[in-house]
Amino acid sequence: MAPTRNARLFFGEFPTDYPEPGKTTVYDESRTIDLETVALEGGVLVKTLVVGIDPYLVGRMQDLGIPGFAFSKGELISYYGVGLILRSENPAVQPGEHLYGFIPFQEYNVLPAIDNYKVLKNEEKLPWSVYVGICGMPGQTGWVGWKEHAAPKEGDVVFVSSGAGPVGSMVIQLAKQAGCKVITCASSDEKVRELTGTVGADVAFNYKTTSVFDVLEKEGPINIYWDNVGADALDAALQNAANGARFIECGMIAQLSGPAYTMKNLFMIVKKELKLFGFTINTLLPKYSEEFYREVPKKVASGEIRYLEDAKQGLKQAGDAIRDVWQGKNRGKSVVIVGEE
CATH class of the missing domain: 3.90.180.10 (Medium-chain alcohol dehydrogenases, catalytic domain)
Known part of the structure; x- marks a missing residue:
C-alpha cells in the first residue's frame, strides 16, 4: 500500500x-x-x-x-x-x-x-x-460531581454557571430531574434560548449583558451552585446563597482566560455555613463509571438526556x-x- x-x-x-x-x-x-x-x-x-x-x-x-x-x-x-x-x-x-x-x-x-x-x-x-x-469526560464530570456532592431536595434552587457546555447541560438536566428550579447563564442570546428550550433550564440569561448578581438576587437564594467559572460568578453566588448551600467547584475558567479577580464575599462561607466541594473527575470516576456507561448512553439515545x-x-x-x-x-x-x- x-x-x-x-x-x-x-x-x-x-x-x-x-x-x-x-x-x-x-x-x-x-x-x-x-x-x-x-x-x-x-x-x-x-x-x-x-x-x-x-x-x-x-x-x-x-x-x-x-x-x-x-x-x-x-x-x-x-x-x-x-x-x-x-x-x-x-x-x-x-x-x-x-x-x-x-x-x-x-x-x-x-x-x-x-x-x-x-x-x-x-x-x-x-x-x-x-x-x-455528554457520554464522555465532560458528561461524566457533571454526573459524578452531582451524584457525589449535590444532595438535592425537591424545590432547591440551583445555579449552574456556563451551562451551555456538556458539563453544565448534564447538571441542568440532573437538577431538573430531581425537582429543582435551575438558573443558568451563557455568553450569547442564542445559547440562552437553547438552554431554556433544548436543555430545559427555568431561568437563563446572557452574562455579558445581564448582571449575575441581579439575577440571583431576584431568583434566589440558591441552595446549590455548580461553578464552572469562578471570579465574579462565584462572588455573586456567595452573596446570594441560602444558609447551608452546597457549592460544587468544578472549574475556574475565568481564572485561566480572564483578568485577575479579587473575591469580595468569601466571608459568606462562614456567615452562611456554606459547604464547598472541590473535585476532579479522575478521583470520582472509578466509583461511578459502571453506572454512567450503563445508564447515560441509553438516556441519550431515548432523548431523556439531551x-x-x-x-x-x-x-x-x-x-x-x-x-x-x-x-x-x-x-x-x-x-x-x-x-x-
Missing part, C-alpha cells in the same frame, strides 16, 4: 491574546504513514474519528507556572477522542473496535499501551462524537475550534470530526 497522509496539529507558541491558528496551533499535512507496515511495538494502530475541544486546552496553551502542564513548542495537541482500531498486536483488543481516551491530534496514531483507554461498545449506535461530550454539539469537519479546523472555545463562540460541546469509519 502506498503511504497515506497523516496530518497533525501541533503547538506553536503561547498566544498574546486569543490562540491564532497557524501560530498558536499549527496544522501540518506533510507527513505520511504506511498503514500496513508501520511498527506497532505490541500496541495498536488507530484511525482518529473524532476529538473533543474543551477549556482544559486553554490552560495548556498558557504559561501558568505549573511544571509539565503547558504544551511545549512542537508537541502534538492531544485530548479525549475516539479512534477505530485498524491493526492490533495487543490481545485485549481487535481491529474494528473503538477506543476512547487521550488521542494525539493526528489522523493516525500508534498507541503502544492502551491501559488508560476504554473500549466503547456503543450498542445504542450513537454518533461517536457523543462519546467526547445535548448540544458544535461540530467542525476535518482536523484542519481544530485550530479554529480551539480559538472559538477560548472566545466562547461554540454552541454546545465543541468536537472535530477527523475521519470516518
